[in-house]
Amino acid sequence: MTSQLAWLDFDAEQQRRTREMLRLFEEKESRDELGIGQVRDAFSDLMFPGMSVLLTRARYFLLVPWCAAAADRTARQRRPQSLADVERRVVLTLLAEAPDDFGIIGARAGAKVKNLPSVIYNQALERYGIARAYVDDRTALEEELGEEVTRRASGRWVPSVPPAPPGFPDSVVGGLRVEADEARWLTEQIVSACPTSFLAHVLQSSEPIDEVPWAWSHPAVTDADSETRAVVQDAELFSLAMHGAALLYNLLIAEKYEAADLTSVVGPVDRYRSRIDEWAETVSGHPRLSSWDTASMWARVTNQNPRIQGNPRARLFISTWLGVLGELAGMADRADLRALVRDREISIKGPQSRLRHDKLLRTWAGASGSRRLDFRWTNVRTIVSDIHAGAESASAGA
Structure with a gap:
């Protein structure tokens, strides 16, 4: 051969x-219960190219x-x-x-x-x-x-x-601890490979990263170039906006769960109603959401992953949801939004929908796709922290 x-x-x-x-x-x-994974991954790849939720240590x-x-x-x-x-x-x-x-x-x-x-x-x-x-x-x-x-x-x-x-x-020797020379080399290699990414900015920052909860909370955002900063800000707003849809989906499950007299999960309806109220208050108070240029956001993610263009149902669902962010009163009970979320989940899962399948409903543990999108930040934070620790060990030993 x-x-x-x-x-x-x-x-x-x-x-x-x-x-x-x-x-x-x-x-x-x-879990991606509402079929927005392509957009989520596009943001992840734009900010942190090469990173994955599977990566554990640098x-x-x-x-x-x-x-x-x-x-x-x-x-x-x-x-x-x-x-x-x-x-x-x-x-x-x-x-x-x-x-x-x-x-x-x-x-x-x-x-x-x-x-x-x-x-x-x-x-x-x-x-x-x-x-x-x-x-x-x-x-x-x-x-x-x-x-x-x-x-x-x-x-x-x-x-x-x-x-x-x-x-x-x-x-x-050293186990999974990155040594000083290894840290310098990894930093140079990654920055050289993707110099304009937010990953490069975070990696080169001297600011502590361990306790930073979200990518957009890192001080490196302010030092980034305008396009990188725009990507991170788009990711923040997309994460915040779509979190409401995820919470509403879980509220629909919670109501069905309690109506079936299931009790392993305690008080899910009240809990998700409270979380939706808190989310709506956060959205209403966000200084950039009302001026968000969603057209530019779509251009960025589709340029990163052109296959998003070939998924019109996902785009329609996301765009429809984003269009209601200026009318948050009574969101938990709005029939149009409930139908939007319900129909989206059922169209993706069919007979495996928790809103249709009683057996799957009984296995619900109280949260399904309810976490706010972080675009692999948890893994990025661990990898970068490893490299920073290695670099700091050189300074400590100097």
């Missing part, structure tokens, strides 16, 4: 989005190429190891040497872990120029895509990757 170079952008992106969707589905408060950006190099060193041995073999060794090493480290991939499954770091981090590694996106045998790759990507052409990794610590992979 003749080997050939083949680009994998589509395959890798599809894998990442599928896994990210499954991860979001597992988190009940973060040092995996180095652990993966280190594992690949370790596997390559065994190529001529009697029993060569694949990238997957080495990654599983590292899982066991981390669990033995740094069991208290948060975010170890495979912490529960150990060496039996299926979703390996090389797969989870693949798209980000390519986006930040740490890995190159070509392979020398596409057929072999396609046979392996069910679990992992293990065979790459020579020159897969950028030569400037900092060296692995002594004893790797049977020892991982």
Whole structure:
């Protein structure tokens, strides 16, 4: 069979989005119950290119190429190891040497872990120029895509990757803690790959990030260029606006839940009515919402993901909801808004709708897609915090 170079952008992106969707589905408060995921992800990609809800710690950006190099060193041995073999060794090493480290991939499954770091981090590694996106045998790759990507052409990794610590992979000095030289390198690599992104601004900021609740709350917004600032402000307003639709959806479920005399969740109707009132008060008091240029917002997200143009039902639902933000009185009881949200959820889920399926209603735990959109900020905050901590360790040791 003749080997050939083949680009994998589509395959890798599809894998990442599928896994990210499954991860979001597992988190009940973060589910995309109303079909706005394309717009949500467009904002996420605009602000934080390469990031994903699957990424756990920054040092995996180095652990993966280190594992690949370790596997390559065994190529001529009697029993060569694949990238997957080495990654599983590292899982066991981390669990033995740094069991208290948060975010170890495979912490529960150990060496039996299926979703390996090389797969989870693949798209980000390519986006930040740490890995190159070509392979020398596409057929072999396609046979392996069910679990992992293990065979790459020579020159897969950028030569400037900092060296692995002594004893790797049977020892991982520092665990998932990023060292000072690694922090400098990661910052340079990410900023160079996406210099105008909000991620670059946050990464280069000296402001503490651990306690910043939302991307738009970070001081780096004020120092960003006008287009980046506009993207972040659009994301804030979109998150705030669509949170009301999510709360109304949960109120509809809560009413149906209580009407069915289900009691595992206590007082959901009163709770969601109260949350809708609080949301309406926040919307009414927001200084920028009334002057929000939604046409420019749509232009930005559709430019990021042109497939949004091919989803007219989602655009209609979102645009209709955004159009009522100036009339918030009695929103929880407005028949038109209830119908808008109900019809949207049913059109997406069909017979699996909680508003139709009594068995699914009984399994409701009190929150389904009720969390405000944060556009992967929780994961970004962890990754950036790791890198900042590494950089600060250099200053402390100076």
